[in-house]
Amino acid sequence: MWKKVQVTNQVFRYAKKAGASYINKPKMRHYVHCYALHCLDEEVSNELRREFKERGENVGAWRQACYKPLVTMAALQGWDIDAIFNAHPRLSIWYVPTKLRQLCHAERNTNVVSTSVSLATTHLPNF
Numbered sequence: 001m002w003k004k005v006q007v008t009n010q011v012f013r014y015a016k017k018a019g020a021s022y023i024n025k026p027k028m029r030h031y032v033h034c035y036a037l038h039c040l041d042e043e044v045s046n047e048l049r050r051e052f053k054e055r056g057e058n059v060g061a062w063r064q065a066c067y068k069p070l071v072t073m074a075a076l077q078g079w080d081i082d083a084i085f086n087a088h089p090r091l092s093i094w095y096v097p098t099k100l101r102q103l104c105h106a107e108r109n110t111n112v113v114s115t116s117v118s119l120a121t122t123h124l125p126n127f
Helices: 002-017 025-040 042-054 059-065 067-076 081-087 098-122
Strands: none
Touching (some): 059 067, 067 098
């Protein structure tokens, strides 16, 4: 447990130093996926943050938007979001957020259903 607390402290201090004054320590766990996006693709993370700031969107909207790129990454990696977190040195100590896991599962199921439907309709006989 001590290691998780120590890492949370490190991430929190880094976020504050980097200008993320909107992140408070008790809510840090709500931003793990945002941190993951920043670790995995800093360019996409910065662009997303910049877009939301320019449009005057609130932090909550930006936080929700951070899920989509991670779900896309998971799709490209066979939907194994745990493997993505475990393979990265700065993410391996974090739990995969439940919501991210749920979004990946839902998107995977949607893709399987849509693929099955399209395959079934292409093989129907013409009467």
